[in-house]
Amino acid sequence: MNHKEIRKQILGLTTQYYTERFANEKFEKGKTRVNYAGRVFDEKELVNLVDAALDFWLTEGRYSEAFAEKISELLGISNVILVNSGSSANLAAFSALTSEKLGDKRLKPGDEVISAAASFPSTVTPIIQNNMIPVFVDVDIPTYNIDINMMEKAISEKTRCIFLAHTLGNPFDINAVMKLAKEYNLWVIEDNCDAFGSKYRGKYTGTFGHISTISFYPAHHITTGEGGAVLTNDEQLAKIIKSFRDWGRDCYCAGGENNTCGKRFSQQFGTLPFGYDHKYVYSEIGYNLKMTDMQAAIGAAQIDKLPMFCKKRKENFNRYNQIFEKYSDFLILPEATEHSDPAWFSYIVSVKEDAPFKRDQIAKYLNDNLIETRNLFGGNIVRQPAFIGKDFRIAEHLNNSDYIMNNTFFLGTYPGITREKLDYFESTLDNFIRKY
Amino acid sequence: MAIVKKYKAKVEEIKNPFPDIYTVTFSSDKRFQFLPGQFLHLALDEYDGIGQWPESRCFSMQSSPIEPQITITFSIKGRFTKRIADKLYEGKEVWLKLPYGDLFSQAHSLNNCVFIAGGTGITPYLSLFTDGSFAKYVKPVLYFGARSQQYNIYNKELEKTKIINYGISIKTFYENIDGFLKIEEIFNDYGNLATYFISGPPLMIKSFKNFLLSKELEEKKIRTDEWE
Numbered sequence: 001m002n003h004k005e006i007r008k009q010i011l012g013l014t015t016q017y018y019t020e021r022f023a024n025e026k027f028e029k030g031k032t033r034v035n036y037a038g039r040v041f042d043e044k045e046l047v048n049l050v051d052a053a054l055d056f057w058l059t060e061g062r063y064s065e066a067f068a069e070k071i072s073e074l075l076g077i078s079n080v081i082l083v084n085s086g087s088s089a090n091l092a093a094f095s096a097l098t099s100e101k102l103g104d105k106r107l108k109p110g111d112e113v114i115s116a117a118a119s120f121p122s123t124v125t126p127i128i129q130n131n132m133i134p135v136f137v138d139v140d141i142p143t144y145n146i147d148i149n150m151m152e153k154a155i156s157e158k159t160r161c162i163f164l165a166h167t168l169g170n171p172f173d174i175n176a177v178m179k180l181a182k183e184y185n186l187w188v189i190e191d192n193c194d195a196f197g198s199k200y201r202g203k204y205t206g207t208f209g210h211i212s213t214i215s216f217y218p219a220h221h222i223t224t225g226e227g228g229a230v231l232t233n234d235e236q237l238a239k240i241i242k243s244f245r246d247w248g249r250d251c252y253c254a255g256g257e258n259n260t261c262g263k264r265f266s267q268q269f270g271t272l273p274f275g276y277d278h279k280y281v282y283s284e285i286g287y288n289l290k291m292t293d294m295q296a297a298i299g300a301a302q303i304d305k306l307p308m309f310c311k312k313r314k315e316n317f318n319r320y321n322q323i324f325e326k327y328s329d330f331l332i333l334p335e336a337t338e339h340s341d342p343a344w345f346s347y348i349v350s351v352k353e354d355a356p357f358k359r360d361q362i363a364k365y366l367n368d369n370l371i372e373t374r375n376l377f378g379g380n381i382v383r384q385p386a387f388i389g390k391d392f393r394i395a396e397h398l399n400n401s402d403y404i405m406n407n408t409f410f411l412g413t414y415p416g417i418t419r420e421k422l423d424y425f426e427s428t429l430d431n432f433i434r435k436y
Numbered sequence: 437m438a439i440v441k442k443y444k445a446k447v448e449e450i451k452n453p454f455p456d457i458y459t460v461t462f463s464s465d466k467r468f469q470f471l472p473g474q475f476l477h478l479a480l481d482e483y484d485g486i487g488q489w490p491e492s493r494c495f496s497m498q499s500s501p502i503e504p505q506i507t508i509t510f511s512i513k514g515r516f517t518k519r520i521a522d523k524l525y526e527g528k529e530v531w532l533k534l535p536y537g538d539l540f541s542q543a544h545s546l547n548n549c550v551f552i553a554g555g556t557g558i559t560p561y562l563s564l565f566t567d568g569s570f571a572k573y574v575k576p577v578l579y580f581g582a583r584s585q586q587y588n589i590y591n592k593e594l595e596k597t598k599i600i601n602y603g604i605s606i607k608t609f610y611e612n613i614d615g616f617l618k619i620e621e622i623f624n625d626y627g628n629l630a631t632y633f634i635s636g637p638p639l640m641i642k643s644f645k646n647f648l649l650s651k652e653l654e655e656k657k658i659r660t661d662e663w664e
Contacts, residue, residue, distance in 0.1 A: 235541035262663030
């Protein structure tokens with residue numbers, strides 16, 4: 001057999017392996033854990049992954065190109081820069097705005113950046129890592145997104161940027177945020193890590209800000225294991241983001257390529273000698289955050305499933321709504337932002353202050369019955385040890401963020417949550433609340 | 437930069453109006469995506485789409501992004517362009533990789549733009565001039581130098597340009613009649629408020645750029661389209 005025939009055989013066996021190993025996983029009430037999230041895949045992901053391994057190109061290659069192209073076409077964004085995680089995407093996106101190439105528009109140490117306190121840390125940490133000041137604004141319950149009135153009041157002369165996540169897939173009030181950004185000439189980064197596939201006024205989230213980010217961690221809407229992407233329609237920003245991703249280098253050749261710019265040995269940079277090899281010219285203080293082709297190979301198969309995954313997430317969300325509605329005296333149920341169509345990352349619930357039980361009691365009961373719950377990430381992030389003593393500003397108060405920290409939890413809506421699992425969840429919840 | 441994609445492309449047409457100048461049009465099953473002023477890499481050798489990209493060379497897109505096919509024009513300058521001229525034929529399959537470059541996507545004022553082109557250096561401008569986005573430029577000026585009138589093979593595109601932006605001023609210089617383009621005269625006419633785009637033979641680009649720098653023009657107001 002030649003190598004092409006061997007490859008064909010290996011990929012055929014991979015399909016067979018998928019069927020034997022993964023295709024018929026069974027759920028048993030009280031024995032199988034109901035995870036809040038997880039990867040959902042079929043033989044296509046496995047075949048792509050093995051195919052990429054057999055290429056042994058390893059770094060960005062044909063699958064990276066295909067994956068980026070599919071995202072670009074889906075969202076209608078011209079630049080998709082693949083990175084090794086959603087957090088790296090946030091870091092590259094924010095750091096790019098500090099580039100001297102942006103002239104007066106660039107962010108500088110001491111500038112203020114509007115964000116939410118009830119959030120995941122890596123929406124906020126790039127601000128601190130770049131020596132800027134996060135301004136924490138409280139969120140609204142039950143959308144769990146930034147309070148727009150408080151946000152406008154929080155804008156000062158030093159404010160230069162808005163960096164916000166669409167909380168758990170629920171879009172923030174994009175029209176209001178973009179209006180303020182325009183009025184005060186602010187950059188907007190949409191952290192779309194939890195919301196890939198959500199829509200606002202009929203348009204995908206991640207397509208409104210100057211830059212947006214996606215995460216492909218297994219808990220998210222599609223996965224590449226670890227992985228993420230930075231998106232922008234701005235060509236200059238795209239080039240800067242790519243530079244920050246690739247060690248800060250000026251050269252944009254992909255791995256294994258040379259002289260793509262056609263000017264490798266004929267340019268002047270800094271105080272380097274004229275014609276210094278462009279491959280080793282660094283115009284930013286960058287990182288190495290690249291995705292591998294094996295990860296992209298999984299993503300290239302996963303993204304074809306995104307519409308189906310989002311549909312399933314919405315169905316699961318609606319089923320949770322049915323289940324929880326009967327307990328709305330005790331619990332605050334989530335609400336989609338007006339004009340939005342969220343591809344819910346999860347189902348988020350807050351226990352009312354006068355309920356006869358506390359969040360931790362219900363969460364413990366569910367977890368004891370093998371139903372995973374999660375808190376809304378860092379709760380009120382300013383109370384996290386890493387943030388104590390750091391430079392930040394709180395706009396007015398963070399009362400709701402504190403409330404969320406104490407009373408809120410979420411459940412999985414991911415496509416691996418089946419009808420059987422939801423039925424099991426309902427009976428478990430009924431058993432818990434019956435006691436009260 | 438937009439996502440760089442590899443395209444298996446077919447040579448649809450080759451025009452060879454002069455012994456050393458070739459205009460080639462490519463088609464592909466995939467829609468070409470690029471911005472005016474960007475360039476591509478053309479490879480002649482076999483490539484399976486997986487491993488190491490073969491030897492290739494940069495060429496500016498001459499056609500506008502709205503056209504389904506891509507056209508380039510090149511003159512034979514060295515080993516690789518000679519090889520391309522020898523090996524290309526209508527119907528041949530080649531690999532293209534694009535888009536690259538940011539000639540017009542870097543921030544610049546749309547007022548007072550002076551486009552200076554020597555010979556086939558006009559091609560990146562044509563991709564802009566024949567694109568709808570060119571209508572936004574206010575009173576642009578093109579200085580185009582060609583060896584002689586018969587070497588001006590771009591009349592069709594330039595006529596289209598005048599329809600898209602009727603404010604354009606096109607000044608053509610034929611070496612056999614008018615001599616070479618003179619940057620001193622161009623600068624005298626437009627001064628240091630203009631943004632100068634320069635494309636053409638490397639020596640021309642270098643000397644024009646150095647002249648403009650010597651006049652203390654800000655470097656960001658000098659945009660060149662040059663390769664080794």
